[in-house]
Every structure is written in structure tokens, then in C-alpha cells.
Amino acid sequence: MRVTIADVAQAAGVSKTTVSRVLNTRAEVDASTAAKVRDVINRMGYVPSSGAVGLARGSSRTVGMLVPSLTWPWMGEVLQGVVDTVEAADFGLLLFTCNRGTESVARFTHQVSARAFDGLIVVEPENTLDMLTALHRDGLPVVLVDDRGHHPEFPSVTAANFEGGASAARHLLADGRREPLVLTGPQRFGCVRDRLAGFRATCAERGIGVGLVAEGDFTEADGRACVRRLLAEGREFDAVFAHNDLAAIGVLGALRDVGRRVPDDVAVVGFDDIPVARHTEPSLTTVRQPMREMGETAARMLLARLAGGASPTSPVVLPTEVIVRGSAPAH
Amino acid sequence: MRVTIADVAQAAGVSKTTVSRVLNTRAEVDASTAAKVRDVINRMGYVPSSGAVGLARGSSRTVGMLVPSLTWPWMGEVLQGVVDTVEAADFGLLLFTCNRGTESVARFTHQVSARAFDGLIVVEPENTLDMLTALHRDGLPVVLVDDRGHHPEFPSVTAANFEGGASAARHLLADGRREPLVLTGPQRFGCVRDRLAGFRATCAERGIGVGLVAEGDFTEADGRACVRRLLAEGREFDAVFAHNDLAAIGVLGALRDVGRRVPDDVAVVGFDDIPVARHTEPSLTTVRQPMREMGETAARMLLARLAGGASPTSPVVLPTEVIVRGSAPAH
DNA sequence: CTGAAAGCGCTTACAG
DNA sequence: CTGAAAGCGCTTACAG
Numbered sequence: 258m259r260v261t262i263a264d265v266a267q268a269a270g271v272s273k274t275t276v277s278r279v280l281n282t283r284a285e286v287d288a289s290t291a292a293k294v295r296d297v298i299n300r301m302g303y304v305p306s307s308g309a310v311g312l313a314r315g316s317s318r319t320v321g322m323l324v325p326s327l328t329w330p331w332m333g334e335v336l337q338g339v340v341d342t343v344e345a346a347d348f349g350l351l352l353f354t355c356n357r358g359t360e361s362v363a364r365f366t367h368q369v370s371a372r373a374f375d376g377l378i379v380v381e382p383e384n385t386l387d388m389l390t391a392l393h394r395d396g397l398p399v400v401l402v403d404d405r406g407h408h409p410e411f412p413s414v415t416a417a418n419f420e421g422g423a424s425a426a427r428h429l430l431a432d433g434r435r436e437p438l439v440l441t442g443p444q445r446f447g448c449v450r451d452r453l454a455g456f457r458a459t460c461a462e463r464g465i466g467v468g469l470v471a472e473g474d475f476t477e478a479d480g481r482a483c484v485r486r487l488l489a490e491g492r493e494f495d496a497v498f499a500h501n502d503l504a505a506i507g508v509l510g511a512l513r514d515v516g517r518r519v520p521d522d523v524a525v526v527g528f529d530d531i532p533v534a535r536h537t538e539p540s541l542t543t544v545r546q547p548m549r550e551m552g553e554t555a556a557r558m559l560l561a562r563l564a565g566g567a568s569p570t571s572p573v574v575l576p577t578e579v580i581v582r583g584s585a586p587a588h
Numbered sequence: 589m590r591v592t593i594a595d596v597a598q599a600a601g602v603s604k605t606t607v608s609r610v611l612n613t614r615a616e617v618d619a620s621t622a623a624k625v626r627d628v629i630n631r632m633g634y635v636p637s638s639g640a641v642g643l644a645r646g647s648s649r650t651v652g653m654l655v656p657s658l659t660w661p662w663m664g665e666v667l668q669g670v671v672d673t674v675e676a677a678d679f680g681l682l683l684f685t686c687n688r689g690t691e692s693v694a695r696f697t698h699q700v701s702a703r704a705f706d707g708l709i710v711v712e713p714e715n716t717l718d719m720l721t722a723l724h725r726d727g728l729p730v731v732l733v734d735d736r737g738h739h740p741e742f743p744s745v746t747a748a749n750f751e752g753g754a755s756a757a758r759h760l761l762a763d764g765r766r767e768p769l770v771l772t773g774p775q776r777f778g779c780v781r782d783r784l785a786g787f788r789a790t791c792a793e794r795g796i797g798v799g800l801v802a803e804g805d806f807t808e809a810d811g812r813a814c815v816r817r818l819l820a821e822g823r824e825f826d827a828v829f830a831h832n833d834l835a836a837i838g839v840l841g842a843l844r845d846v847g848r849r850v851p852d853d854v855a856v857v858g859f860d861d862i863p864v865a866r867h868t869e870p871s872l873t874t875v876r877q878p879m880r881e882m883g884e885t886a887a888r889m890l891l892a893r894l895a896g897g898a899s900p901t902s903p904v905v906l907p908t909e910v911i912v913r914g915s916a917p918a919h
Numbered sequence: 920c921t922g923a924a925a926g927c928g929c930t931t932a933c934a935g
Numbered sequence: 936c937t938g939a940a941a942g943c944g945c946t947t948a949c950a951g
Contacts, residue, residue: 259703261944272922277946287920304701308648309944311639312927319682319704327671328664330863337658340685344695349704350683351650354671364675370635372590373680506867532661536837538869592928603938608930618936640928643943 260303269297280305307349319349320559321374323365325381327354330503330531331548332380335402338552339378346560355385362388369397376559378552381405400559400568402551404448412568414554414575416546418448421577422455425498425526425544428579430463432588434496434524438469440483440508442500452500452528469494473504480507481514488515495523496585502527502534502543509537509584524585539583547575591634600628611636638680650680651890652705654696656712658685661834661862662879663711666733669883670709677891686716693719700728707890709883712736731890731899733882735779743899745885745906747877749779752908753786756829756857756875759910761794763919765827765855769800771814771839773831783831783859800825804835811838812845819846826854827916833858833865833874840868840915855916870914878906 262280266273271294278286279294286294297303311317320343324332343350351374355361362385369377369392376398382389383405390410393399401413429437439456442449453470460467469492473479480499484507487494499505505527509519517523519539527534530545554573562568581587593611597604602625609617610625617625628634642648651674655663674681682705686692693716700708700723707729713720714736721741724730732744760768770787773780784801791798800823804810811830815838818825830836836858840850848854850870858865861876885904893899912918 262946263944273945274922274947275920278921281946285920290920302701304698306643306944307699307702307704308639308642309927310946312637312643312929313944313946315927315946317639327668333659333664336683337685340658340683344684344692347695349699352667352671352681352683353675354668361675364678367635368638368680370633371638373638533864533867536864536868593930594928604929605931605938606936609937612930616936621936637928640943641930643945644928644930646930646943 259306260301262303262305265294265297265301265303268301269294316375316563317349317373318347319351319374320556320563321351321353321369321377323353323355323377323379323382323385325355325383330533331529331546334548335380335552338549338554339556342553342556342560348560366392376400376563378402378555378559398559398562398568400555400562402555404546405446407447407572409570412558412562412570412573414551414558414573415448416551417574417577418451419455419458421528421544421546422452422457422498423459424455424577424579425452425528426456426459428542428581428585428587429496429498429524429526430460430465432496432520432524432585435465436469436494437465437467437496437498438471438484438487438492438494439467440471440473440480440497440499440504442473442475442504444472449500456498473500475501475504477503477507477510480504481511482507484508484511485515488517497523497525499525499527502529502531502541505541505543505584506533506537509539509541519584520586526579526585530580534580535582537584542582542585543580545578545580547577550575590637591632593634593636596625596628596632596634599632600625647706647894648680648704649678650682650705651887651894652682652684652700652708654684654686654708654710654713654716656686656714661864662860662877665879666711666883669880669885670887673884673887673891679891697723707731707894709733709886709890729890729893729899731886731893733886735877736777738778738903740901743889743893743901743904745882745889745904746779747882748905748908749782750786750789752859752875752877753783753788753829754790755786755908755910756783756859757787757790759873759912759916759918760827760829760855760857761791761796763827763851763855763916766796767800767825768796768798768827768829769802769815769818769823769825770798771802771804771811771828771830771835773804773806773835775803780831787829804831806832806835808834808838808841811835812842813838815839815842816846819848828854828856830856830858833860833862833872836872836874836915837864837868840870840872850915851917857910857916861911865911866913868915873913873916874911876909876911878908881906 262273262276266276279291353365380402401411404415471483497508527541527543530543534541534543593604593607597607610622684696711733732742735746802814828839858872858874861874865872865874
């Protein structure tokens, strides 16, 4: 059978209390006693049961992570950032998705109440916000990785959306573009409004109006359809700022279909810098969101909170960066 | 404070034993007693502590998953398949990576010994195989999602690599191609040898020799370099079968660079069907691996094993499928 | 510096 | 059908 703290105690000729103390490196233990115990521990290959420790201490050294979907193009980077940070702190990561609606949410809340983890990282909690608010008020530490909404109730990390939009505008204007189309995401998202506002503000500074703004839904199909429709209506533009890369890919497709050259006739800038971006034809210039860093930051914030620290009351904003590729080269 | 089984027992006027029995839907409980207890449970919002249950029962209703990296293009699909299956069975999923070498491995083994989970799913365990073998012999149920090696010791799920290679050959031959180049992955991987063997066997059946085989390393850069080098050496081919999509993308790039037209001059078939494949120029014909289904299958196998069932002794092989796109159209 | 005992919140023989 | 008690493997006052 597996070796327990009692086995170690017996083999070392001390009490379980003493073994526990050397395990938790309490100062009070005599050096030679500690050495002896450590020796036995190593010899027997003893590792404390995480379940028992958790029960006794009332915490599990585990954080939960709730994501809407694991197959979104940028999710892997966020996850990797979180996992790296959490593992480095010797915490476990319990992963949940809520892609199957009510059932998943119910299952998830259950896990929460079961105290399976000490704190929670949530990525874009669109349908789960009410539940999260309740849990948070109930004492569960929560950190959001979230660009979509503004949720002052939670500590959160987000990308510099306003500045990202502004940098897209600067890039296009520097290239001499004067008639931009902005293809936004759903305008109910905070990130969308911020990206648009940043783009507009910069254009306004330079005396350029943004006449053409279309609301999309972040999908490739929609990006393609939208550009087709506008061209069919006779609208003209020499640049497109799409609010995410998938939509930008749809834009590239539509432009190719109708024979407009990118970037000669129309320059295209996306947002996100998902892995596909470097492989489109032409490759996609885009405003990069530092997804991995966002995951790392969220995890660090949560761990700090669990260690007793305070959480920032305003969102932590990470910088974006224009990645220049073929679809909108430098001037 | 949080409500415990003792609180429920007291409020319902029964013993903890009885509460536990209705919790675990044992038959012996009187119907009206059970109803009363259930009522109290709902009213108090009681959920058993997973840690305490785990300790008492000796199992955690949690499975672990160990992956080499979370940012590989197809990992999200595997993960999603595993998570969906595991969640549906009311198990938790503890996620680990071993991308930081020895340190991560050590940390991970520690978690295992701590009995943080009941069983383990491992994706492509290149450096961790010795450790896994030890754990498995020690009684930890393990299932592999693994195309790279052949590990008879473990239950595993894999894609039909031989047949996948054969189908790539059939597709290219049907299109009239007669001089294929095969750009393999590292030949120490079982999947690579199988894909190559399947391709060769089908060509041989049709009387076509495979004169040109190059060993690559699965990266885009290598795929590009390899094709460049072969062309510079004056080698000719009218088709490329790359053993993964990333390498195939490199191939497309190299061919474009030197002005060869795809698919007119050279047809290209990849392997995997990662998300990028539909967005390359031309879009990539590829042999699809059913990543999500592989994740689901592995999870189901592990859960069955944890429920006391036996595991299949030979690998479970899931079918591949040729996804026809622009780089190698149907004849 | 060290240990006996209680406690964390459950489950499970065992007895009735 | 129901409950008192022991036990799962730890930690932590408390006493010495």
C-alpha cells in the first residue's frame, strides 16, 4: 500500500507531528531529528496526500480555470501562460469549459461549491457572469482574462484595446491610406468599442473621417460577406481595420474574389495575431494581443491574492503591438 | 461558514450516516426520510466537499492530463475532446505540461504520488516515457494519445497512419502524379514510419516507385528548406506528401518562392488538418486526423478503466480522411 | 524541541 | 431502515 505519514513517523521513531513539521519546514525541529526524518522520507519515497493535506488545511493548492472553448485560435497561448505560472508556484490547474450551456454551468458551480479549488481564472465569461458574481461575493477569488466587457467587480487583465486601435490607424495613415473601413466585432463588447474609439481618435487627430464602419460578428464568413456587400453597394475604401484576425481573413478572401489587390488597392490590418496570420496570402498585418502574458499575469494576480495580497481594483492593461506583414506593409 | 454534512444531519434530525446514504442514493433509506433530507440539502445549498469525499473514498474523481505543449495547432481539439468527455462523467480534469524539462517532470511526478488524480491521459510522452512506465506499473491507470511511438505497455489511441499514407498516395496517383516526394517527420516516430509505409505500399501496387524521400523535423522552416535544397540539386517531382501540415506550409512557401505553381506543377498533400490548412494559398489538401475524437476516445477508455473495466490491449485506431482542397484537387 | 489528541468532512463496516 | 464509531491522511493548537 501507499506510504503515509504514520509509516514515516514509525520508521523514523518520531511522532506524526514531528514529521509534519519537517514537511512544512517549521523552525522548531531539532536539526538532527529533521535530517533523520528527511532521510526516511526520501528512502520510503513518501509524498503527502494532497487530498488529506487539503482537507486538514482547508485549501487545495489548486486553481480552477473556466474557458468558453479550448479550440479558439488564441486559447492555447492563454492556457500555456496560466499553466506555466501556476505550475511554477506548485499549484494544480483544474480546467473547465462551458461550451455546452446550462448543463456545463451547473456542473461547474457544483465543483466550485465542492471547494475543489481555491481560486478561479475565467476567460471571457459571457453567459456565466451572474454565477461568477455570486461566487465572488461568496468569497471565491476570481480573476478575469477579458477583453469583452468591463467588470469593475472583478480584478482583470486585458489588452490595450484603445491604443491598439490607435496604432492600427497610425500604421495605415502613415502608409497614405485615407478611406478606411472598420469592420468591428459585436458592439456590445467593451473591446470592440475601445478599438473603434482608438482608431477614430487617431484618424480625427489627422483630420481623417471614418465614414465606413460595419458591425461584424468576429467570424471569417461574416468578414467575407461584409466586404462583398459593401463593394456591391459601391462603397469604396483603401484600407480595412478588422477587429479580429478571423474576420480579416474573410476580408482577404473577399478582396481576392473580386480582384482587388492587397495591399496595393486595399491594405488590411487585423487584431489578435493568431497563428494563422503569418500564413495567409498575403500574410496578415495585425495588432498583436499578448495572450500568453495575459494568462501569466492573470495567474500571478490570482496567486498573489491567494497568498493574502490585495488585487488591483482597476484592470491590468497589457500593451499591444503592430506586427507588420504583407497585407499592410510599412510605408 | 460553509455547510457540512453535520449541519444537514442536524437540520434534518438524522445522522450523518443517513445523509451520506441519500447523497449516494443507497437503496436502504426510507422514502420519506430521504425526501426530508433531500429537502434540507436543497434548502441549505449543501454540496459535499470533494476533498473530504476523496479522502474517505480513496479516489478523487479527477483525471490528470499531461501534454508536451498547449500551443501546438491541434492540441486544442484533443483537449476539448477530453474535457467534454470527462466533464460529462462528472470528473474533474487536472492539466499538466512538461515543456520546461526536468523540473516540470519532477513537479508532475510529485503530483502523481500525491494522488491528486485517479488516472492519467498523456499526449505524446517523448521524454516522460520512463516515468510513465514506472507510474503505470505502480498501479496508475494511463492512456496514451500517441502517434509517435508504439508502446504496447499502455492502452492508447492513435490515428490510422498507414491507411492515411495510403490514402494520400491514392489521391495523388488518381490525379495522374507519378513522381512524388515524401517529406517525412523524424523517422524514429512510429507514425512517420507508418505513413511512409502506407504511401509506399499503395504506390508499389500501382507500379510507381517512390524515389524521393526526405526526412524532416515537422517544422515549417524545415519543409521550406528541404524543398529548396532538392530543387537546387535538380531533383524533380510533381507531388509532395508532407507528414504534417506545418511542413506542408513550408513546402507551399518554397514552391511559390521559386515560381512553381501549386497544384499545376506540383500537388501538395499534408497531414493533420490543423486550422491553418484552410487558409493557406492555395488551401491545403491534407489527411485529417480526428483529434477531438481521439481525445474523447482516450478519455472514455480511461473512465471505463477507472470504473473497473478492462482496457484494450492493442491500440485503438481511428480513421483518417483526405480533406480535398486547392493544393491537390480531385482529379 | 517534541508528542498526544482533536479536528478537517466525509464514508463504511458493524450493530441494532 | 438507522445510527455510533472508526477511519481516510493530514495539520494544528495545546501541553509539556
